[in-house]
Amino acid sequence: MDNLALSMGNALLGNPDHAAGIEVQTFPMRLTTTQPHLVAVTGAASAFLDGTPLPPCWVMRLEPGQDLVLKRPTTGARSYITVAGGIDVPLVLGSRASDLRNGLGGHEGRDLRDGDLLPVGPAPHSTGAQDFGAQPPDETLAFTSASDFLDIRVVPGPEHGVFTAAAQAAFWQDDWLVSTMADRMGMRLSGEKLTLAQPTELRSGGILPGVVQVPPSGDPLIQLRDANSAGGYPRLGVVIQADMWRAGQARPGTRIRFHRVTTAQAIAARNEQRDLVAALRRDVARYAELPGFTR
Amino acid sequence: MLTERQIEELVAHARACRVAAVEISGDDWLLRLEPGRVHAAPARPAPPEPVTLFANGMGRFHPAWPEARPGEFVPQGQAIGFLRTGAILRPLRALAGGTLSALLVGTDELVGYGQPVATILPGGEPHAR
Numbered sequence: 001m002d003n004l005a006l007s008m009g010n011a012l013l014g015n016p017d018h019a020a021g022i023e024v025q026t027f028p029m030r031l032t033t034t035q036p037h038l039v040a041v042t043g044a045a046s047a048f049l050d051g052t053p054l055p056p057c058w059v060m061r062l063e064p065g066q067d068l069v070l071k072r073p074t075t076g077a078r079s080y081i082t083v084a085g086g087i088d089v090p091l092v093l094g095s096r097a098s099d100l101r102n103g104l105g106g107h108e109g110r111d112l113r114d115g116d117l118l119p120v121g122p123a124p125h126s127t128g129a130q131d132f133g134a135q136p137p138d139e140t141l142a143f144t145s146a147s148d149f150l151d152i153r154v155v156p157g158p159e160h161g162v163f164t165a166a167a168q169a170a171f172w173q174d175d176w177l178v179s180t181m182a183d184r185m186g187m188r189l190s191g192e193k194l195t196l197a198q199p200t201e202l203r204s205g206g207i208l209p210g211v212v213q214v215p216p217s218g219d220p221l222i223q224l225r226d227a228n229s230a231g232g233y234p235r236l237g238v239v240i241q242a243d244m245w246r247a248g249q250a251r252p253g254t255r256i257r258f259h260r261v262t263t264a265q266a267i268a269a270r271n272e273q274r275d276l277v278a279a280l281r282r283d284v285a286r287y288a289e290l291p292g293f294t295r
Numbered sequence: 296m297l298t299e300r301q302i303e304e305l306v307a308h309a310r311a312c313r314v315a316a317v318e319i320s321g322d323d324w325l326l327r328l329e330p331g332r333v334h335a336a337p338a339r340p341a342p343p344e345p346v347t348l349f350a351n352g353m354g355r356f357h358p359a360w361p362e363a364r365p366g367e368f369v370p371q372g373q374a375i376g377f378l379r380t381g382a383i384l385r386p387l388r389a390l391a392g393g394t395l396s397a398l399l400v401g402t403d404e405l406v407g408y409g410q411p412v413a414t415i416l417p418g419g420e421p422h423a424r
């Protein structure tokens with residue numbers, strides 16, 4: 001859901017970008033290990049190593065007998081645990097991700113349970129660096145959210161024009177509340193009911209993560225990571241790729257504001273995010289041998 | 296604590312008023328005055344020397360999460376700040392638990408290897424933030 005957190009965790013550890021990690025959205029979660037491992041905690045984390053709080057976006061060595069505990073974060077919904085070498089579950093259809101709906105991939109095609117033992121792949125070349133981290137992306141990216149809102153950038157969708165002028169204005173200007181009807185597939189927002197200028201029949205078309213549909217109820221629905229592949233509701237907008245991680249951190253009760261951007265701005269934002277991860281990967285390799293990196 | 300002059304004035308008043316004894320105390324001291332005799336509280340232990348935390352590398356100083364402020368207790372091992380080098384942060388950890396008495400560098404200030412960055416007064420107790 002928060003692809004940026006997973007990428008940053010892998011970059012901090014020198015893993016390939018596609019290495020599998022653990023997405024945590026049920027708290028508290030306790031992790032122990034049978035072997036020493038370099039571990040990163042990213043995303044909306046409130047992590048403790050043997051009771052000592054860890055900074056966000058942090059790398060530490062987890063030794064057998066130590067407890068890594070993730071408590072419910074104060075903001076955001078999901079924490080990410082990555083391990084040097086990656087979680088070595090089998091590739092299924094080219095992916096190590098869990099498809100919980102269909103019971104495919106990941107760890108036995110299901111969510112994790114107490115006592116599960118996860119395999120870890122061979123660690124990349126290690127410099128011995130540990131106890132370091134990175135600034136959270138909200139501190140470094142140019143576009144940041146105000147403390148009370150989740151600010152998300154959106155480009156107008158293909159059916160933006162079929163909505164009334166009032167509905168269009170409400171979408172861009174109002175605050176939207178994330179309802180309890182939210183999961184990995186999508187999240188429904190509540191606020192002003194958005195209406196069409198006139199009854200419109202649409203053929204089903206392809207949709208992607210980020211598409212904002214408006215069903216007949218008038219409540220917008222954001223398609224998330226496990227999005228449908230097709231749908232027939234009008235597409236009012238599309239959350240830009242660079243802000244999908246923000247949407248992935250929304251939880252019921254979060255207030256969202258949409259900001260209209262152009263395709264060029266969306267591409268620039270994606271490039272900025274890509275550069276952030278690349279710089280992190282480069283600097284881990286560049287500075288890991290400096291004094292102060294090992295304890 | 297009272298000054299020497301204040302104590303002398305207090306003794307004079309006590310004698311003039313024929314007071315048998317005067318006892319005054321503070322958080323960590325006690326003064327008892329009796330005619331002809333003075334009992335002082337046990338000698339106050341020498342205050343602990345502040346411990347200086349030196350930079351273990353170079354970089355720009357970044358405050359900790361949550362921010363550690365002078366006057367607050369920091370447990371041993373807690374990061375009181377970070378050194379940012381490129382995109383990487385390294386912690387500046389308290390070598391001993393105690394009260395953070397001073398941060399010697401400011402946010403985004405360039406810090407060199409071995410530069411003093413903070414002083415901590417050892418001891419004290421953690422308190423709710």
